[in-house]
Amino acid sequence: MKILFRENQPPLLQDYGIEIPMLKERAQKVRDELVHLFTNTIISTEVDPVLTDEDFYRAHHPKFLELTKSDPESVVCQTFELINSDGSYHRYNPQAATHPLSELVDLYKQSCATSYLTLLEAKKYGSAYFLGGGFHHAISTQGRGFCLFNDIIIAAKKYQAEIKNGIIWVIDIDAHKGCGTAEISAGDESIYTLSIHMKSGWPLDSEKFDKEGNLNPWFIPSTVDIGIEAGEENLYLQKLREGLAKLEQASSKVPVMCIVVDGSDPYIDDALPSSNLLQLSKEQCLERNLIVYKFLKQKNIPQAYLMSGGYGDKNWIIHKQFIENALILDK
Numbered sequence: 001m002k003i004l005f006r007e008n009q010p011p012l013l014q015d016y017g018i019e020i021p022m023l024k025e026r027a028q029k030v031r032d033e034l035v036h037l038f039t040n041t042i043i044s045t046e047v048d049p050v051l052t053d054e055d056f057y058r059a060h061h062p063k064f065l066e067l068t069k070s071d072p073e074s075v076v077c078q079t080f081e082l083i084n085s086d087g088s089y090h091r092y093n094p095q096a097a098t099h100p101l102s103e104l105v106d107l108y109k110q111s112c113a114t115s116y117l118t119l120l121e122a123k124k125y126g127s128a129y130f131l132g133g134g135f136h137h138a139i140s141t142q143g144r145g146f147c148l149f150n151d152i153i154i155a156a157k158k159y160q161a162e163i164k165n166g167i168i169w170v171i172d173i174d175a176h177k178g179c180g181t182a183e184i185s186a187g188d189e190s191i192y193t194l195s196i197h198m199k200s201g202w203p204l205d206s207e208k209f210d211k212e213g214n215l216n217p218w219f220i221p222s223t224v225d226i227g228i229e230a231g232e233e234n235l236y237l238q239k240l241r242e243g244l245a246k247l248e249q250a251s252s253k254v255p256v257m258c259i260v261v262d263g264s265d266p267y268i269d270d271a272l273p274s275s276n277l278l279q280l281s282k283e284q285c286l287e288r289n290l291i292v293y294k295f296l297k298q299k300n301i302p303q304a305y306l307m308s309g310g311y312g313d314k315n316w317i318i319h320k321q322f323i324e325n326a327l328i329l330d331k
């Protein structure tokens with residue numbers, strides 16, 4: 001497994017006055033521990049590919065992309081829900097900011113390029129893990145839920161366009177439903193998605209239909225959705241195994257790549273209140289990861305991991321324990 005680490009990647013939200021406990025130390029700690037444990041170099045030094053507008057158009061509507069250029073600040077405010085309807089601030093303290101919000105657009109674009117590189121490295125090495133990315137809530141028309149662009153679909157579609165046509169799977173094991181990924185890839189027969197997530201809570205806590213009677217986009221189903229009820233943690237691993245079998249059955253061909261959206265927010269010590277409805281132990285989190293890893297490895301499917309959600313100062317251990325085990329299994 002090759003590891004991709006970027007010093008200057010989102011989330012660096014504290015620098016922008018955004019008060020969400022997604023700490024930049026999470027990726028740094030994982031990198032430091034791995035470098036300490038494994039003397040052979042495991043950090044990829046490949047240069048990020050340059051993404052063009054066309055790469056972003058494959059996942060997002062032109063109007064949204066225009067807005068990210070003409071009014072980047074409003075796009076960031078919407079993505080992170082920083083301003084209430086009465087104009088007051090929500091989890092935003094401009095006094096604490098050392099950088100302007102508008103800068104985040106380019107940082108997230110850069111992150112999408114590293115996510116794409118992760119697929120290329122996974123193809124080369126069998127698996128690759130980017131200590132960043134995994135912005136699964138961004139839908140075609142807007143950034144949502146701390147996710148500005150959907151790097152998962154951007155990377156998948158670019159891989160199909162430039163490297164290899166073929167099927168791509170997305171396995172999303174973050175606590176929250178991979179709703180943006182499902183919405184953008186709906187009707188696309190070249191992408192199959194599995195999401196195992198909290199059955200209730202965000203983003204599934206709003207009305208299912210809007211005032212015109214249309215299904216709200218975050219309810220659009222993945223190929224395989226597995227909702228876990230609060231208190232059902234003991235069923236999680238079995239349901240994951242069953243879900244993987246269903247994904248394989250649904251898929252018309254063996255995929256050329258699988259992107260794993262590896263959020264650590266199902267962990268019981270995660271600090272974000274909105275992920276509290278799913279509380280896996282450290283051991284369950286590792287088992288969860290190894291079930292997916294071995295399932296794909298056995299089938300010789302390249303695995304590209306994106307870090308996704310994980311909040312507070314304890315979650316880094318969940319990413320580190322999995323990567324450490326994967327590196328040992330690879331030997």
Ligand SMILES: [Zn+2]
Nearest residue numbers: 174175176309
């Ligand atoms: Zn999450």
